[in-house]
Amino acid sequence: MxxxxxxxxxxxxxxxxxxxxxxxxxxxxxxxxxxxxxxxxxxxxxxxxxxxxxxxxxxxxxxxxxxxxxxxxxxxxxxxxxxxxxxxxxxxxxxxxxxxxxxxxxxxxxxxxxxxxxxxxxxxxxxxxxxxxxxxxxxxxxxxxxxxxxxxxxxxxxxxxxxxxxxxxxxxxxxxxxxxxxxxxIQSTSFVRELQIQYNHVSSPEPARITSEVTRIIRDSSIVKRLKLLHQYQCQICGYSIELPNGDCYAEAHHIKPLGGEHKGPDVEQNIIILCPNHHAECDLGAIELDLKKIRHHTDHLIDASYINYHNQNIYVRPQDK
CATH class of the missing domain: 3.10.590.10 (ph1033 like domains)
Structure with a gap:
């Protein structure tokens, strides 16, 4: 060879x-x-x-x-x-x-x-x-x-x-x-695509439709792809990685300082953390405080402490604030 x-x-x-x-x-x-x-x-x-x-x-x-x-x-x-x-x-x-x-x-x-x-x-x-x-x-x-x-x-x-x-x-x-x-x-058909096909073929009444205009933030998918591979699809908080039925691994990328809205966080890797779905939901909902010392790090992915501080001060809801 x-x-x-x-x-x-x-x-x-x-x-x-x-x-x-x-x-x-x-x-x-x-x-x-x-x-x-x-x-x-x-x-x-x-x-x-x-x-x-x-x-x-x-x-x-x-x-x-x-x-x-x-x-x-x-x-x-x-x-x-x-x-x-x-x-x-x-x-x-x-x-x-x-x-x-x-x-x-x-x-x-x-x-x-x-x-x-x-x-x-x-x-x-x-x-x-x-x-x-x-x-x-x-x-x-x-x-x-x-x-x-x-x-x-x-x-x-x-x-x-x-x-x-x-x-x-x-x-x-x-x-x-x-x-x-x-x-x-790599499988010939992705798991996500299979889910989309199954969803599109669910037998259900045609729902009512309205036409609306939305503004969507264009994210740099190449950054997310690189970070997921870098962390081997493992959650940076708990280390868990989901293995899908087709053998692929699954993880999610979370912007610590959220994009858009009142937050206007940047789409840069210093503002991104790779998470399992559970910890992603907890971060979105402000149910978890982030500790930079406890996050699993990689030498090629350095999270900026200022974004962690922003999450803890503006997203995280402390028990006494609930």
Whole structure:
């Protein structure tokens, strides 16, 4: 087994959503692919992609022309570690299950339709099942003997085998990474989406409707996503993590100084705490006082004491005030 790292970088983060966190369908690609596309045979053949993904769905990534040499080094069974940004650390990984043997320009257009420059495609495709978790970037560099300020600058690169000697090889290190980072397979259909479908199909009389206009605060979901992964979906007050039926973990993000209204708290990570639903409700209702010394901290997520003080003075309802 060989190990590769893909540093995605902020300019390409949306491509992660297209094929790493989202399952794509072989039928979808064939539907939009020209008959003359050289890669069409790989998507159509029983011995091609469908052999590795019998259910017809897959995750994938692709490399630009300048990274052809790295793509040629890749073999089925190798592991690719995805680092969305250096602040995010290793968030996703995939074991390569299939590699398209020809350049895939047409498939690239279909898989990543929002490329800023359509002439700069990613023709070298490989396929896997995404696992999601979290491993700190600084710790990763230290474990594999890199300088603490090492920056891959958006490149796809191979990790030399000798960096894993201390760990007993790539596979042994991967086992540790999976265990400590709580990496789990991303399901083809999210639990939340299943709940939405069930809710939308409940048999009930059509309710009366009114038209209203609302103002909604736009939140930065990338911050919340990073913090949940950083804390491994564990409540920062009690340490509890909910495991859903599909194997995913669940936690909620709470703005300590609430957004909007009279509070007008900021949408920054210093004002966010990751909680279980019970403690989230208690914070919302002012039923709990927050103690910064007792909150579970992470070195990459520092809560500002001023927001804790704001909660205790303006949100928390003391027993004598009830």
């Amino acid at each position: 060989q190990a590769f790292v893909q540093h995605v970088g902020k300019n390409n983060l949306r491509h992660i959503d297209d094929t790493v966190t989202k399952r794509r369908r072989i039928s979808e690609i064939l539907q939009h692919m020209p008959k003359s596309a050289p890669e069409r045979g790989f998507f159509e053949m029983a011995e091609g992609l469908s052999k590795s993904f019998p259910d017809g769905t897959f995750n994938c990534w692709a490399l630009p022309s300048r990274a052809k040499a790295r793509w040629q080094e890749m073999n089925i069974g190798d592991v690719v570690l995805f680092v969305p940004s250096l602040n995010d650390g290793v968030q996703y990984l995939g074991i390569v299950r299939s590699i398209c043997p020809v350049e895939s320009h047409e498939a690239s257009k279909i898989l990543w339709p929002h490329l800023d420059d359509s002439s700069r495609l990613y023709p070298y495709l490989f396929f896997f099942d995404t696992e999601v978790g979290y491993h700190d970037w600084s710790r990763f560099l230290k474990e594999l003997g890199y300088a603490p300020n090492y920056n891959p600058r958006g490149y796809f690169f191979k990790l030399k085998d000798d960096r894993f000697e201390h760990w007993g090889g790539v596979e042994s290190y991967l086992n540790i990474l999976r265990s400590e980072g709580r990496f789990k397979l």
